[in-house]
Amino acid sequence: xxxxxxxxxxxxxxxxxxxxxxxxxxxxxxxxxxxxxxxxxxxxxxxxxxxxxxxxxxxxxxxxxxxxxxxxxxxxxxxxxxxxxxxxxxxxxxxxxxxxxx
Amino acid sequence: xxxxxxxxxxxxxxxxxxxxxxxxxxxxxxxxxxxxxxxxxxxxxxxxxxxxxxxxxxxxxxxxxxxxxxxxxxxxxxxxxxxxxxxxxxxxxxxxxxxxxxxxxxxxxxxxxxxxxxxxxxxxxxxxxxxxxxxxxxxxxxxxxxxxxxxxxx
Numbered sequence: 001x002x003x004x005x006x007x008x009x010x011x012x013x014x015x016x017x018x019x020x021x022x023x024x025x026x027x028x029x030x031x032x033x034x035x036x037x038x039x040x041x042x043x044x045x046x047x048x049x050x051x052x053x054x055x056x057x058x059x060x061x062x063x064x065x066x067x068x069x070x071x072x073x074x075x076x077x078x079x080x081x082x083x084x085x086x087x088x089x090x091x092x093x094x095x096x097x098x099x100x101x102x
Numbered sequence: 103x104x105x106x107x108x109x110x111x112x113x114x115x116x117x118x119x120x121x122x123x124x125x126x127x128x129x130x131x132x133x134x135x136x137x138x139x140x141x142x143x144x145x146x147x148x149x150x151x152x153x154x155x156x157x158x159x160x161x162x163x164x165x166x167x168x169x170x171x172x173x174x175x176x177x178x179x180x181x182x183x184x185x186x187x188x189x190x191x192x193x194x195x196x197x198x199x200x201x202x203x204x205x206x207x208x209x210x211x212x213x214x215x216x217x218x219x220x221x222x223x224x225x226x227x228x229x230x231x232x233x234x235x236x237x238x239x240x241x242x243x244x245x246x247x248x249x250x251x252x253x254x255x256x
Contacts, residue, residue, distance in 0.1 A: 012155060014171045014209050014219075015226040019163065022227035041223060042173075042213045065159070088163050089196040091230070 002099055004028055004035040005049050006061035008084060009068050013041035016084035020063040023091035031095055040069055049073070059098045063087045078102065110181060110218060111251050114139055116244040117185040120204070125191050129153060129170055132183050132206045140178065142208055147176040152206070162195025165235055169226065171207035180218035182207045182225070184238075184247060203238060205229075224254060 006024050010016035021037040028035035038049045051073070054060070060079045062068060063086070080098040087094050117135065122128035129152050133145035142148045152172035155161070162168045168191075183206045190200035207222050228234045234250075241247055 011158060012171055012173050012209070013213075014173070014207055014222055015161070015169045018223040018226040019169075019230055022230040026230055039223075042209060042219050043216060043223065085159055085196060088230070 002033045002058040002102060003056055004033050004059055004061060004095075004098060005053050005057040006035060006037045006063060007040060007049070007068050008037060008087070009040040009064040009066050010084045011065050013043075016065070016088060017041035020084040020087040023087050024061065024063065024095065027091035027095045030092070031099075033095065033099070040064075045069060058102045061094065061098050063094070111221070111248055113244040113248055115181070115183050116247050117183065118242050118244065120185040120187045122187050122189075122191060125156070125168075125170075125193050125201075126153065128185070128187060128191060128204060129156075129206065132185055132204065136181070136183055136206070136208060141181045141183075142174070142176045143178060144176040148172060148174045148208065151176070160194040160196065162193035162199070162201055163229065164195055164197035164199060166190065166195075166199050166201055166239070167203045167205070167229065167235070168193045168195070168201040169205040169207060169229070171209065173209050173211045175211060177208045177210045177214075180207075180209045180214050180222060182222060184251070186242065221252075225251060 008017045008020040017039050021039050039046045060077045062081045130149045133149040136142045137145035151174035152170050161170045185204045190202045193201040
């Protein structure tokens with residue numbers, strides 16, 4: 001069981017940010033991993049990842065189509081980068097990909 | 103499950119049996135409805151903003167569902183319209199499927215009312231839930247759809 005943290009952000013910040021977040025949670029849970037997902041959408045940063053969350057994570061997933069805010073928080077961490085559509089289309093594959101990069 | 107104190111989605115936001123010949127036609131027709139009910143000020147401006155977003159990446163998320171959305175100056179406050187079309191439409195979907203269920207979301211460029219945005223975000227997230235998908239695919243009763251849309255995710 002791995003510890004995953006993720007940030008999701010799409011262009012408009014309306015739909016894909018939140019779909020990607022839910023799909024990451026859905027498949028991480030199915031595969032027995034813990035996950036915390038920060039969304040950066042039209043409502044700003046929500047469910048913000050703490051320093052401790054990031055420090056404890058085995059892998060970081062950036063499911064983003066745009067630049068993310070406060071990316072420097074993740075300096076030195078292993079980051080798996082994908083687009084939000086990739087996560088919406090196949091959440092399981094993205095979780096598997098992230099796990100394989102640990 | 104709790105119900106939002108402000109249920110801004112009502113039966114007028116539900117269209118069952120939309121007669122559209124293309125993605126573009128569907129977006130323009132639904133925009134007209136949003137204009138009539140006062141959600142947006144100008145359906146042409148809004149529809150063009152939605153199509154601009156669509157040109158960047160498809161909003162056909164698979165399973166016959168599309169969530170076109172636009173940030174537009176023509177929007178008064180964030181809202182959405184739900185439609186089922188008579189004939190499935192080509193939408194360049196992630197899984198290649200034709201679209202028969204459309205969530206058209208309208209948001210102001212600066213964001214706007216947090217409650218409304220939260221509702222749209224919540225609805226988007228629930229589209230990843232297979233039970234919710236099955237429900238909206240089968241259900242054609244606007245009352246039941248509205249009641250489900252206004253539920254907050256647990």
